[in-house]
Amino acid sequence: MFGARKFWWKLTAVLLLAYTVIGGLLFQVPRLSIVNETIRALYFHVPMWFGMVFLFSVSLVYSIRYLRNPLKGNDTIAVEFANTGLAYGLLGIFTGMIWANYTWGTPWHGDPKQNGAAIATLVYLAYFVLRGSLSNEEQKARISAVYNIFAFAAMIPLIFIIPRMTSSMHPGSGGNPGFNMYDLDSKMRMVFYPAVIGWILLGVWIATLRIRIRNVEEKILDLEDNV
Amino acid sequence: MILTLFQKEFTLELRQKSVASGLVIYLFSTAFICYLTFRLRENLVTPLVWAALFWITILFTVINSIAKSFIGERRGREIYYYSIANPADIILSKIAYNFVLATVLSFSGLLLFYVFLGMPIEDVSIFSLSILLTSLGFAASLTLLSSISSKANNSSILMAVLSFPVVISILLLAIKVSKNCIDGLGWDASWDELLTLAAINCLVSAMSYLLFPYIWRS
Numbered sequence: 001m002f003g004a005r006k007f008w009w010k011l012t013a014v015l016l017l018a019y020t021v022i023g024g025l026l027f028q029v030p031r032l033s034i035v036n037e038t039i040r041a042l043y044f045h046v047p048m049w050f051g052m053v054f055l056f057s058v059s060l061v062y063s064i065r066y067l068r069n070p071l072k073g074n075d076t077i078a079v080e081f082a083n084t085g086l087a088y089g090l091l092g093i094f095t096g097m098i099w100a101n102y103t104w105g106t107p108w109h110g111d112p113k114q115n116g117a118a119i120a121t122l123v124y125l126a127y128f129v130l131r132g133s134l135s136n137e138e139q140k141a142r143i144s145a146v147y148n149i150f151a152f153a154a155m156i157p158l159i160f161i162i163p164r165m166t167s168s169m170h171p172g173s174g175g176n177p178g179f180n181m182y183d184l185d186s187k188m189r190m191v192f193y194p195a196v197i198g199w200i201l202l203g204v205w206i207a208t209l210r211i212r213i214r215n216v217e218e219k220i221l222d223l224e225d226n227v
Numbered sequence: 228m229i230l231t232l233f234q235k236e237f238t239l240e241l242r243q244k245s246v247a248s249g250l251v252i253y254l255f256s257t258a259f260i261c262y263l264t265f266r267l268r269e270n271l272v273t274p275l276v277w278a279a280l281f282w283i284t285i286l287f288t289v290i291n292s293i294a295k296s297f298i299g300e301r302r303g304r305e306i307y308y309y310s311i312a313n314p315a316d317i318i319l320s321k322i323a324y325n326f327v328l329a330t331v332l333s334f335s336g337l338l339l340f341y342v343f344l345g346m347p348i349e350d351v352s353i354f355s356l357s358i359l360l361t362s363l364g365f366a367a368s369l370t371l372l373s374s375i376s377s378k379a380n381n382s383s384i385l386m387a388v389l390s391f392p393v394v395i396s397i398l399l400l401a402i403k404v405s406k407n408c409i410d411g412l413g414w415d416a417s418w419d420e421l422l423t424l425a426a427i428n429c430l431v432s433a434m435s436y437l438l439f440p441y442i443w444r445s
Contacts, residue, residue: 133379
């Protein structure tokens with residue numbers, strides 16, 4: 001379990017995130033009007049959304065696998081990746097609110113991107129409410145897998161399509177400086193890409209830990225039942 | 228088979244007139260409350276307020292009407308359908324039926340709003356098309372969610388919790404189109420939104436069609 005084969009990517013995550021924190025706070029960043037030093041939020045806020053979409057996608061894949069092959073393990077993986085993805089989504093909203101407080105003046109500005117993000121987290125909160133209100137284990141796993149797939153399909157227009165159709169004050173749209181090929185300084189890329197990979201790896205690590213905890217808890221319950 | 232099931236939904240609806248008339252009265256009372264609230268202050272019903280009130284009324288009426296499509300069914304009847312029909316036919320017939328129901332309810336809502344609160348819509352043809360597309364989207368997504376929530380024990384609360392985040396993207400686009408129609412901006416302005424609405428409808432219908440068999444099995 002603790003062999004080098006499984007250990008290397010966790011070490012990579014730690015090293016990349018240490019580099020992100022040090023580099024993200026100390027390296028030179030371009031001076032842009034209004035944004036100024038808050039541009040460093042790019043290393044901490046934006047990777048949260050990359051991580052969230054990645055974790056929800058893994059959860060989606062395991063929900064599909066559960067419907068094709070109803071093993072309990074698939075369901076556990078789907079739930080815990082959705083859980084971690086939800087935590088990333090909430091962190092993304094909070095880091096965005098801190099940033100917005102300094103650049104837009106208020107933490108919640110009713111921007112289309114903020115509203116879309118809030119609704120996307122509601123989708124996954126509803127997923128957990130659904131799981132809580134079904135009592136039969138097998139039914140719970142199958143029906144929540146169906147909702148997970150359906151919710152992911154409904155989330156795509158919210159996160160990727162509708163915010164692009166409306167004008168927004170979020171960087172990268174409506175003529176604001178932000179994440180595109182011309183604005184992103186090549187020095188910032190050197191921290192940004194490692195940051196994205198590091199945060200995604202950390203999310204996977206948290207999810208695998210939670211899966212192991214859940215498996216151990218179930219084993220304990222089984223043993224208690226047998227005694 | 229789809230046609231038979233579709234006819235069966237109609238026959239059942241006509242036999243239990245109390246449910247259908249209940250929905251019409253629900254719609255009427257909501258529109259009437261809007262009218263009473265704004266009765267003497269007609270200048271307060273700006274076009275945007277009109278659009279918001281209209282879509283909120285339609286959303287709640289349609290959620291209530293579609294929720295009963297699975298939640299209301301008796302256990303024995305479900306087992307009977309299970310033995311004679313395949314799930315794809317059942318979901319398609321239910322979506323088709325709910326689409327007709329949602330369209331009828333939305334247009335009667337429009338009529339009621341016209342009578343009570345006036346009609347700020349300049350471009351009725353585009354607005355009607357947006358009502359049709361929205362009804363299809365509501366029918367396709369809410370039918371599946373109704374079958375999901377019918378499996379749980381607190382189904383009526385769950386229906387609202389599950390449906391809100393899923394239909395909100397459809398509703399946002401519909402509100403934007405109706406804003407364009409109120410301003411009389413014509414086809415060029417609303418074309419993008421209508422296409423996106425149609426694309427979301429395709430996505431949601433395909434998902435319902437593919438996923439329903441897994442719910443039906445339990």
